[in-house]
Amino acid sequence: MSRKVLIFFILYFLFSPTGAQTLTISNPTSAQRSELVAIDAASLGIEAGNSVIVRDVSNIERPTQWTHDGKLLMEVHVRPHGKAVFTLQPGTPAAFRSWVDGRQYPERLDDIAFENDRIGFRIYGPALQKKGEKGYGYDLWVKRTTEFVLGELYRNDPRLSFHLDYGKGVDCFAVGPTLGCGTPAMLQNGEIRFPWCYETYKILDKGPLRFTVQVDFPTTADGITEHRVLSIDKGSNFVETSVWYDDLKQPTDVLAGFPIRSAGAETLVKGDNYIQYADPTIEPERYQTQVYVALLFPDQKVDIEVVDCKSAPTAHAAGILRRYSSNQRFHYFIGAAWSEFDVRSQDEWQCRIESKLKALNNPLKIEIGQ
Numbered sequence: 001m002s003r004k005v006l007i008f009f010i011l012y013f014l015f016s017p018t019g020a021q022t023l024t025i026s027n028p029t030s031a032q033r034s035e036l037v038a039i040d041a042a043s044l045g046i047e048a049g050n051s052v053i054v055r056d057v058s059n060i061e062r063p064t065q066w067t068h069d070g071k072l073l074m075e076v077h078v079r080p081h082g083k084a085v086f087t088l089q090p091g092t093p094a095a096f097r098s099w100v101d102g103r104q105y106p107e108r109l110d111d112i113a114f115e116n117d118r119i120g121f122r123i124y125g126p127a128l129q130k131k132g133e134k135g136y137g138y139d140l141w142v143k144r145t146t147e148f149v150l151g152e153l154y155r156n157d158p159r160l161s162f163h164l165d166y167g168k169g170v171d172c173f174a175v176g177p178t179l180g181c182g183t184p185a186m187l188q189n190g191e192i193r194f195p196w197c198y199e200t201y202k203i204l205d206k207g208p209l210r211f212t213v214q215v216d217f218p219t220t221a222d223g224i225t226e227h228r229v230l231s232i233d234k235g236s237n238f239v240e241t242s243v244w245y246d247d248l249k250q251p252t253d254v255l256a257g258f259p260i261r262s263a264g265a266e267t268l269v270k271g272d273n274y275i276q277y278a279d280p281t282i283e284p285e286r287y288q289t290q291v292y293v294a295l296l297f298p299d300q301k302v303d304i305e306v307v308d309c310k311s312a313p314t315a316h317a318a319g320i321l322r323r324y325s326s327n328q329r330f331h332y333f334i335g336a337a338w339s340e341f342d343v344r345s346q347d348e349w350q351c352r353i354e355s356k357l358k359a360l361n362n363p364l365k366i367e368i369g370q
Helices: 003-015 128-129 262-267 346-361
Strands: 021-026 032-042 052-055 064-066 071-077 084-089 101-105 112-114 119-123 139-143 181-190 191-193 200-207 210-217 225-231 238-246 252-259 274-279 291-296 302-306 314-325 329-339 366-370
Touching: 021 071, 032 366, 064 128, 071 084, 101 200, 101 210, 101 291, 112 139, 112 210, 112 225, 119 225, 119 329, 139 291, 139 329, 181 238, 181 314, 238 252, 252 274, 252 291, 252 329, 262 274, 274 314, 274 346, 291 346, 314 329, 329 346
Parallel strands: none
Antiparallel strands: 021 084, 021 366, 032 071, 052 084, 064 071, 101 112, 112 119, 119 139, 181 191, 181 252, 200 210, 210 225, 225 238, 238 329, 252 314, 274 291, 291 329, 302 314
């Protein structure tokens, strides 16, 4: 028996009460893994929402969260081809800092905005639509800190502008009548059928490790209703997205995309199941930075194309899911980063995308024992 294994069992029997469960997380890849794992309550033999404590081999409590769909989230770090062992036991967990946040912001009409320790997003609402302003897509808040910044950026101080960077973050990504950063839409007769603003919303998860919101869109004249669920985790540049449409009369093409600015068109990179791009910001000469965006399609076959149509002011790079049928889930990830924070170049962004796809295709393995 190795010394490390011996130390683990000594600590386990010293600190683990009778009835505690052992969680062994194995890394099947040659890369260091630091991410969240989600474990169904049923596989743990407990009811979702029950108070539990998770400790590592040093008896240090780790942050956890129950999700709206009955999963226990925990953050793990596992060395290449390694195993990390934890114990789970009944008890009241400690209060940990939340690394994700989001809400509706009446400070600016009815934006829904959310963030984690890397990036922020916002979704425009019906009050904006009533004003006639066409903001179809998701907007980005880029930040240079792991702290929350949206409350400060939204405080509507007349002396400040959230289009200027005062040291924490800025809104320098243009949306307008485009899909913004990764918004879905139907593609009919070669034209993007742009969605407008959400009608209702529900926050499903509120941290400390994951934020999830569902937004639903009005029924159109032909009876189609759209639903979206978006989740962002601690430490991730990627938002997991699930989209579905009700009452389609026949199969149609759907897509998710982002606009290609003329100043940055040469930076577009297309892979088999992803697209990425270095956006030059709304005023390249002022900001002198790049906003990196991406769409990942790890588990559905899509056509990666540049869509140039009359209904859009600029071409869009998109992943197109052909012949979508009602209630099918269109599943993908939206990615974003800023050259002034944790991703300094597009080469680094490419590495992060490849690492994310590799992790999605090779999930950490979870073993549960007594």
